[in-house]
Amino acid sequence: MDSEALKKYSALHPKPAGLTLHYGTAGFRTKAEQLDHVVFRMGLLAILRSKAVTATIGIMVTASHNPEEDNGVKLVDPLGEMLHPSWEEYATQLANAEEQELQMVITEICQKAAVNLHKDALVFIGRDTRPSSKKLSQSVIDGIQVLGGQYHDYGLVTTPQLHYMVCCQNTQGQYGKATLEGYYEKLSKAFMELIKQSHCSGESQRNLKVDCANGIGALKLSEMKPYFPQEVLIHIYNDGTKEKLNHLCGADFVKVHQKAPGGLDMKPNERCCSFDGDADRIVYYYKDTAGHFHLIDGDKIATLISIFLKELLAKVKQNFKMAVVQTAYANGNSTRYLQETLKVPVHCVKTGVKHLHHKAQEFDVGVYFEANGHGTVLFSKAAETKIRQLVKEEKDDEKREAAKMLENMIDLINQTVGDAVSDMLVIEAVLALKGLTVQQWDALYTDLPNRLLKVQVADRHVIDTTDAERRVLTPPGLQEKIDALVKKYKLSRAFVRPSGTEDVVRIYAEADTQENADALAHEVSLAVFHLAGGKGAPPQP
Numbered sequence: 001m002d003s004e005a006l007k008k009y010s011a012l013h014p015k016p017a018g019l020t021l022h023y024g025t026a027g028f029r030t031k032a033e034q035l036d037h038v039v040f041r042m043g044l045l046a047i048l049r050s051k052a053v054t055a056t057i058g059i060m061v062t063a064s065h066n067p068e069e070d071n072g073v074k075l076v077d078p079l080g081e082m083l084h085p086s087w088e089e090y091a092t093q094l095a096n097a098e099e100q101e102l103q104m105v106i107t108e109i110c111q112k113a114a115v116n117l118h119k120d121a122l123v124f125i126g127r128d129t130r131p132s133s134k135k136l137s138q139s140v141i142d143g144i145q146v147l148g149g150q151y152h153d154y155g156l157v158t159t160p161q162l163h164y165m166v167c168c169q170n171t172q173g174q175y176g177k178a179t180l181e182g183y184y185e186k187l188s189k190a191f192m193e194l195i196k197q198s199h200c201s202g203e204s205q206r207n208l209k210v211d212c213a214n215g216i217g218a219l220k221l222s223e224m225k226p227y228f229p230q231e232v233l234i235h236i237y238n239d240g241t242k243e244k245l246n247h248l249c250g251a252d253f254v255k256v257h258q259k260a261p262g263g264l265d266m267k268p269n270e271r272c273c274s275f276d277g278d279a280d281r282i283v284y285y286y287k288d289t290a291g292h293f294h295l296i297d298g299d300k301i302a303t304l305i306s307i308f309l310k311e312l313l314a315k316v317k318q319n320f321k322m323a324v325v326q327t328a329y330a331n332g333n334s335t336r337y338l339q340e341t342l343k344v345p346v347h348c349v350k351t352g353v354k355h356l357h358h359k360a361q362e363f364d365v366g367v368y369f370e371a372n373g374h375g376t377v378l379f380s381k382a383a384e385t386k387i388r389q390l391v392k393e394e395k396d397d398e399k400r401e402a403a404k405m406l407e408n409m410i411d412l413i414n415q416t417v418g419d420a421v422s423d424m425l426v427i428e429a430v431l432a433l434k435g436l437t438v439q440q441w442d443a444l445y446t447d448l449p450n451r452l453l454k455v456q457v458a459d460r461h462v463i464d465t466t467d468a469e470r471r472v473l474t475p476p477g478l479q480e481k482i483d484a485l486v487k488k489y490k491l492s493r494a495f496v497r498p499s500g501t502e503d504v505v506r507i508y509a510e511a512d513t514q515e516n517a518d519a520l521a522h523e524v525s526l527a528v529f530h531l532a533g534g535k536g537a538p539p540q541p
Contacts, residue, residue, distance in 0.1 A: 027074025043143020
């Protein structure tokens, strides 16, 4: 390690005094002007990680659905998955080290993680469309070069595209070609093969309005348009030419405010969807003839995909184990529908994509979506091999056709991470093949009315949870209080969990009516305020 070069470059990317940041599920995120030293150091860390695992590592500069002024950075592990938890700690240590400690911290990481500095290293870099992203990705390159690593800069890409490239590279092209063209070709080919089998049920032309959150999704979706068949008409809104990223638009805005984004004119019963700022989340919605807004969130997306996959799996008659993985935020009626009507096992895990992804890997077919629209489907190696074999060798027509559809689903779904573009194509294909309108999809089940609240507390760590965050262990007496409140209402449940990033406690409640869900959420928030050290004035109804 060239300590002089490290000193020289580190001085060009100084750490602001007193700033402490933590690497969480989304990597680092904060105001863009506070990130220069962090991205430089993540360039260093990506090289160390690449040398440690002898594989290509990804680094993405984005702050997803945050305001345009913010930015962030996250690392991508060899198979396109999120950074290993033990390395999240190294990331935090490295980001917060004082300048004179940098070399010592790097040496420590090398010892703990058995990093051989003489090995080759390669890092793939991507960035979103924020004004600050280009300069920050240049700082990443500085970090990479200090440790003598190689890099390939993909420039402007969606977060899932970078995950995809890293996976392609490390599987020696088995997962696909590590280029944008490779991504567009693989997805569009699988999509066309799938919809070829829909016997023009209903619409001959498929119109879809897409709100791209004034972000990277708009650029990449328009690049992909020439690859789509003529009957698929994608109309792009909020393409970033006029308004600010994520401002009054995007999947997060639509989900939180339960209303259509600005910049998109919705006619009754038109199918619409929104991506978030870095295109790894998607939600659908429509307006009925009475003008009411209907949101179709991640739970309903998981349900639609599960119906389709379950039918195909039944036709191929293999003993594949399928399950849906949710968090405590999944609507109670979605869980009921999956378990009782579809007879699909449902597993609940802690909030955070990494927990969902990890659990989904336990099954032959694991479907996971967060209510916010982030999710995907994972196929086990054994299931994928068997399905591809059936396509080639199965004599029975019905079995072979079903296997062929499953094979196209495997190729259409980005198994590395939630991907708005890929998920959109999966949904469009399933709706076409099943001849479903957006209203019929929405009518599969009715969401239970629910309410999300948050309460400021002096220290969020006083709350400790268990049972996938559905029950509280501390402070004493809080869970008993919640249980008593829940008993007052029909079809009700409530849980509280500490935020991962700030001193607030998040509260979720659902019940048979909106009024009851609101009342329950408020009563639980008062209990949290009094028993968990609330700050300021008590919550008002």
